[in-house]
Amino acid sequence: MMGAGDAYAAAWPAALARPAAALSDVLAGFAHTETLSPGACAAGQALQLARLLAWARAQVPYYQDSSWAAEASDKIARGSGDFWDLWRGLPLLSKPTLRAEGARLNAARVPESECPLGLTRTSGSTGIPVEVSTTARTRLIWDALTIREHLWRGRDFASRLGAIRYLAEPARNPAGIMGANWGPPVAGYTRTGPASAIHVGLTAEHWLRWLANFNPHQLLTYPSVAEALLDAGDKPPALTEVRLFSEPVSAALEQRLTKEWGVTVAETYSANETGYIALRCVYGGLHVQSESVLVEILDDNGRPCAEGQSGRVVVTPLHNLATPLIRYDIGDYATVGGDCPCGRKLPVIREVLGRVRNLATAPDGGRFWPVELARIRKVQAVRQFQYVQTAQDKITLRLVLGQALTEDEREEIARLARVSLGHPFVIEIQSVASIERGPTGKFEEFLSLLEAKPWTRG
Numbered sequence: 110m111m112g113a114g115d116a117y118a119a120a121w122p123a124a125l126a127r128p129a130a131a132l133s134d135v136l137a138g139f140a141h142t143e144t145l146s147p148g149a150c151a152a153g154q155a156l157q158l159a160r161l162l163a164w165a166r167a168q169v170p171y172y173q174d175s176s177w178a179a180e181a182s183d184k185i186a187r188g189s190g191d192f193w194d195l196w197r198g199l200p201l202l203s204k205p206t207l208r209a210e211g212a213r214l215n216a217a218r219v220p221e222s223e224c225p226l227g228l229t230r231t232s233g234s235t236g237i238p239v240e241v242s243t244t245a246r247t248r249l250i251w252d253a254l255t256i257r258e259h260l261w262r263g264r265d266f267a268s269r270l271g272a273i274r275y276l277a278e279p280a281r282n283p284a285g286i287m288g289a290n291w292g293p294p295v296a297g298y299t300r301t302g303p304a305s306a307i308h309v310g311l312t313a314e315h316w317l318r319w320l321a322n323f324n325p326h327q328l329l330t331y332p333s334v335a336e337a338l339l340d341a342g343d344k345p346p347a348l349t350e351v352r353l354f355s356e357p358v359s360a361a362l363e364q365r366l367t368k369e370w371g372v373t374v375a376e377t378y379s380a381n382e383t384g385y386i387a388l389r390c391v392y393g394g395l396h397v398q399s400e401s402v403l404v405e406i407l408d409d410n411g412r413p414c415a416e417g418q419s420g421r422v423v424v425t426p427l428h429n430l431a432t433p434l435i436r437y438d439i440g441d442y443a444t445v446g447g448d449c450p451c452g453r454k455l456p457v458i459r460e461v462l463g464r465v466r467n468l469a470t471a472p473d474g475g476r477f478w479p480v481e482l483a484r485i486r487k488v489q490a491v492r493q494f495q496y497v498q499t500a501q502d503k504i505t506l507r508l509v510l511g512q513a514l515t516e517d518e519r520e521e522i523a524r525l526a527r528v529s530l531g532h533p534f535v536i537e538i539q540s541v542a543s544i545e546r547g548p549t550g551k552f553e554e555f556l557s558l559l560e561a562k563p564w565t566r567g
């Protein structure tokens with residue numbers, strides 16, 4: 110435990126232990142840590158996690174509570190017993206708990222080296238925001254990982270970067286907004302080409318006009334937008350790469366982008382509360398950013414999943430002393446991957462499956478991830494769709510239609526939906542003017558309104 114006057118230094122990785130590390134130092138350090146063997150990386154993480162845990166126990170009311178894993182955390186502090194056995198005995202922190210406990214998860218004080226603090230706010234599906242502090246160090250790591258992703262992808266920094274994404278109110282210009290460069294942190298790191306962004310809430314006609322005008326080399330957007338652009342028609346002539354974020358990336362969409370447009374596909378997995386979780390290299394491996402987060406993928410018994418198995422994603426940011434999130438259950442499910450041919454040793458996530466509210470319940474009670482939901486678009490009139498599960502045997506299909514459906518088309522849509530879902534659901538068709546995106550621009554093709562239960566495979 111540290112006293113009030115002590116300076117704080119991270120225990121691992123070394124690049125972050127130096128006082129006032131510069132971005133280039135951190136990047137150089139990360140170029141080394143990404144090659145560490147899994148054992149060496151885990152040993153480094155264990156040192157840093159022990160330091161984080163000691164800090165949380167000393168400074169954060171929620172973890173000071175006598176009921177919170179006192180025995181395991183004391184053993185970790187004393188270094189007695191196997192670190193990872195003890196770590197797996199610590200409770201998970203759920204999103205509802207984070208929301209409910211609020212300020213009790215903030216440290217009473219933060220070392221000067223971590224200041225100034227910032228705040229990130231996520232409004233979830235419930236509309237109740239989750240607030241987590243950022244620190245000078247977590248923002249430095251965010252910047253370093255942003256640049257690492259560009260370097261991993263071998264991007265041309267002189268190229269044009271376009272983005273169709275959620276923009277705050279003053280930036281919702283129907284023609285998009287222009288930037289002379291890619292903005293911070295990249296513009297501070299190197300010279301870049303121009304950037305432009307357009308608000309995702311505008312219509313597809315706006316996006317297409319903007320794309321034709323700006324003609325980006327790379328496009329940063331949501332998978333649901335990429336799908337809509339593929340359907341709308343021509344590839345922007347200069348486009349070579351589509352960078353996807355915020356929603357799960359399906360193999361079918363990736364295939365379409367590769368085949369129909371001949372572009373490469375990048376993917377970032379991140380959350381406001383934790384920062385970057387995983388980045389995809391050019392070989393397709395979605396690598397966990399182990400210098401910044403510990404990622405555990407756990408089965409229903411809380412045991413680590415083996416390669417090929419799917420489970421809940423539990424994240425511990427290693428360096429956030431202001432709002433330490435220890436074993437944070439982020440609400441996503443993912444599948445554990447294997448070694449990546451790129452040679453980097455950082456663990457691989459094979460696939461991020463989605464959030465628990467995107468999980469379907471079959472009429473017989475089994476649960477499954479719905480796939481190939483776009484099959485209903487074989488019926489020409491279907492412009493946009495969302496499946497909403499309202500009962501164990503019932504799905505409402507919310508459809509934006511180009512023209513009214515005939516009785517035959519209604520039957521065909523219901524049939525195709527049942528084929529996609531693989532179960533004999535009662536399908537109810539509802540014609541709507543538009544389908545709203547979530548508060549951060551995220552689009553959900555499948556939404557379950559059934560009460561969330563723990564997921565069991567099978």
Ligand SMILES: [Zn+2]
Nearest residue numbers: 390394449451
């Ligand atoms: Zn790789």
